[in-house]
Amino acid sequence: MSKVTVLSVDDIAFLEPYLPRSKDELPFVTLTYASSLDGMISLAPGLRTTLSGSATKSMTHYLRQYHDAILVGVGTVIADDPSLNCRYPGADFEPQPRPIVVDPRARWDYESSKLVQLSLQGKGKKPLLVHVAHGVERKNQDDGVCEHAYLPAEGEGPDSNSSSLDWMSMLMEFKRRGMDSVMIEGGATIISALLRRPELIDSVIVTLAPTWLGAGGVTVQPAERHEGGERVNAARLMGTAWRQFGDDAVLCGRLGT
Numbered sequence: 302m303s304k305v306t307v308l309s310v311d312d313i314a315f316l317e318p319y320l321p322r323s324k325d326e327l328p329f330v331t332l333t334y335a336s337s338l339d340g341m342i343s344l345a346p347g348l349r350t351t352l353s354g355s356a357t358k359s360m361t362h363y364l365r366q367y368h369d370a371i372l373v374g375v376g377t378v379i380a381d382d383p384s385l386n387c388r389y390p391g392a393d394f395e396p397q398p399r400p401i402v403v404d405p406r407a408r409w410d411y412e413s414s415k416l417v418q419l420s421l422q423g424k425g426k427k428p429l430l431v432h433v434a435h436g437v438e439r440k441n442q443d444d445g446v447c448e449h450a451y452l453p454a455e456g457e458g459p460d461s462n463s464s465s466l467d468w469m470s471m472l473m474e475f476k477r478r479g480m481d482s483v484m485i486e487g488g489a490t491i492i493s494a495l496l497r498r499p500e501l502i503d504s505v506i507v508t509l510a511p512t513w514l515g516a517g518g519v520t521v522q523p524a525e526r527h528e529g530g531e532r533v534n535a536a537r538l539m540g541t542a543w544r545q546f547g548d549d550a551v552l553c554g555r556l557g558t
C-alpha cells in the first residue's frame with residue numbers, strides 16, 4: 302500500500318482555486334473520483350479497484366483535510382469497506398471529515414465495518430447514514446456507532462415507495478448539522494446522478510489513470526439530456542485546468558449549467 306506524502310508547493314497551488322470556500326445556504330460540494338481511460342471507476346461491480354497512483358492518492362488525502370464530510374453511496378461501502386478518513390501527514394482527529402453514507406433502504410451491515418472501527422478507535426469521526434423517511438425500520442438517531450438521518454424521498458407522497466433521496470434536502474440537512482463542505486467520492490451511481498445536477502456541485506476534480514479497465518467495468522455515465530427535442534451532451538466541465546501527478550493526470554473544473 303502506497304504511503305500518503307506531502308504534496309509539492311506547485312501541486313498545492315494548482316489545487317487551491319478548487320478548494321472549498323464559504324457559501325450561505327448549502328455546503329460547498331466537491332465531486333472527485335479516479336477514472337480509467339475507458340471511463341471506468343472499478344473493474345466490476347462490487348470490486349475495490351486501485352486507479353490512483355501514490356501522488357494522486359496523496360492528493361485525495363490533501364483534499365479530504367479541507368472538507369467537513371466525505372460522502373459515498375451504499376454500493377461503495379459494501380464493495381470497498383473504506384476508511385474515508387484523512388491520512389495526510391499531520392492530520393489528527395479534529396480536522397477529520399465525517400463519513401456520510403447514502404443508504405436509503407438501510408441495507409449496509411456496518412457493525413464490523415472499517416468506518417465504525419476507526420470511529421471507535423478515535424481515528425475517524427462517527428459515520429452519518431442517510432435513509433429515506435418512510436418504509437425502513439428506524440433506529441435511534443445515534444445508535445452508539447453511527448448516526449442516522451431520515452429524509453424525504455424524491456417526490457414523496459402517501460403512495461410513494463421511492464428510495465431515491467432528494468439531493469437538495471440532503472445538502473440542506475448536512476448544512477443544518479454544521480457541515481460546510483462535502484467531498485463526494487462515489488460510486489458510479491452517485492457521481493452519474495450528480496453530473497446531472499450542476500447547480501449543486503462547486504468543484505470537480507478527476508484523476509485520470511493511464512490504464513484501460515476493460516469490458517464489464519463500472520462506468521460513470523450520466524443520464525442522457527435533451528434540449529428542444531435534440532440530444533445534447535449530458536454534462537460539461539468549464540474553466541478546466543490539468544496537471545500531472547506522478548503517472549496520472551488530474552483534471553479540475555466546474556460544471557457548466
Ligand SMILES: NC(=O)C1=CN([C@@H]2O[C@H](COP(=O)(O)OP(=O)(O)OC[C@H]3O[C@@H](n4cnc5c(N)ncnc54)[C@H](OP(=O)(O)O)[C@@H]3O)[C@@H](O)[C@H]2O)C=CC1
Pocket residue numbers: 333334335336341342343345346347348349350352373374375376377378380381403404405406408464465466467468486487488489490491492494519
Ligand atoms: N475510482 C473511484 O474513484 C471510486 C470507485 N468506486 C467504485 O464504485 C463502485 C460502486 O458504485 P455503485 O455500485 O454505483 O455504488 P454507489 O456507491 O454509487 O451507491 C449506489 C447506491 O446508493 C444509493 N443511491 C444513490 N443515489 C441515491 C439517491 N439520490 N437517493 C438515494 N439513494 C441513492 C442507491 O442505493 P439502493 O440501491 O439501496 O437504493 C444506489 O444503489 C465500487 O466498485 C467502488 O469500488 C467508488 C468510489 C470512488
Ligand SMILES: Nc1nc(O)c(N)c(N[C@@H]2O[C@H](COP(=O)(O)O)[C@@H](O)[C@H]2O)n1
Pocket residue numbers: 333334335349350351352353361373377378381382383384385386486487508
Ligand atoms: N481517488 C480514488 N482513487 C482510487 O483509485 C479509488 N479506488 C478511490 N476510491 C475511493 O476512495 C475510497 C477508499 O478510501 P480509503 O483509502 O479506504 O480511505 C473508496 O471507498 C472510494 O470512495 N478513490
